[in-house]
Amino acid sequence: MITQWQDFLTTQAAPSSSDSAANRLFDLTHFGLLAVRGADAATFLQGQLTNDIRAVTATQSQLSGCCTQKGRLLARVRVLQISDTFYLQLPAERLLALCKHLKNYVLRSKVTLEDASAELLRIGLAGADTATLLADCGLQLPDAVNALTSNGEVHVIRLAGALPRVEILGDFPAISALWERLDAAQVRFVTADEWRLLDIQAGIPHIYDQTAEAFVPQMINLQLLDGISFRKGCYTGQEVVARMQHIGTLKRQMYRAEVVTDTPPQPADEVFCAASTSQQASGRVVDAAPIETGRYAVLAVVEISAVESGEPVRLGENGAVLTLEMTELNGA
Incomplete structure (x- = not known):
């Protein structure tokens, strides 16, 4: 599906820079998706991520982190659930490393891990008219940051930012049709650098290959982003993260x-x-x-x-x- 999507984008206007106040459209396939499936998927993730997986529902995503035993971040992920699958979204360059790390802890758990980046396309929409543009396409702007709404096979996650901003996930037919409708509404296709800028302005960090294991979660303010639960119990690296919060000095x-x-x-x-x-x-x-x-x-x-x-x-x-x-x- 990724090749089909890239071929589709070549038929569209090339991405450009834009007025930051304009309504903007983004290709987000520079992020990857790791699918976690199986009867023990939720229990497994509860023992590996910094946040409480029980808060992830069909209408609520969350930010979280995956640490080494020394409490150093290997990845900062967004977790969402669609049907029986948990998806971990992160920069595509980190996906294989995260998958390899997590497989070390599967043992006898009924869990499968696989690159699902081609299962769901990801696009972004940002601008003052986001709610209206979504409504015109039969979609709803979620009420709160990290909340998720769905219409059939299309899923919308509200993201942090000064202006309304969403990520939209779905299959190729749905996302390509949505893209064409937004393009017809004069929403401009812009570069991935502009999405990166919006994340920075919102204080949303990512972990890349260069920064893997460079930070403990509190260093990148993950606790301020509701990305750490201090009540959920044990997970890999938890002892270091908890000690920093309750005993140590950041x-x-x-x-x-x-x-x-x-x-x-x-x-x-x-x-x-x-x-x-x-x-x-x-x-x-x-x-x-x-x-x-x-x-x-x-x-x-x-x-x-x-x-x-x-x-x-x-x-x-x-x-x-x-x-x-x-x-x-x-x-x-």
């Missing part, structure tokens, strides 16, 4: 920032501050996306004491200064 956390530079920031790029008390970099870039030429929005995990010192935080030891936002990032 020394690094994620901030939103902007930077002006000729070199595009990349995930895992080091940041430095002269006030740092550590013997290593003061932090790392989580994600970055262009706002305009030479200007980038960034999510970065930075040493809290360094930020509070007021000293400049730089991209690289002698690089451009990051302008940090001090507002709490909670995915609102």
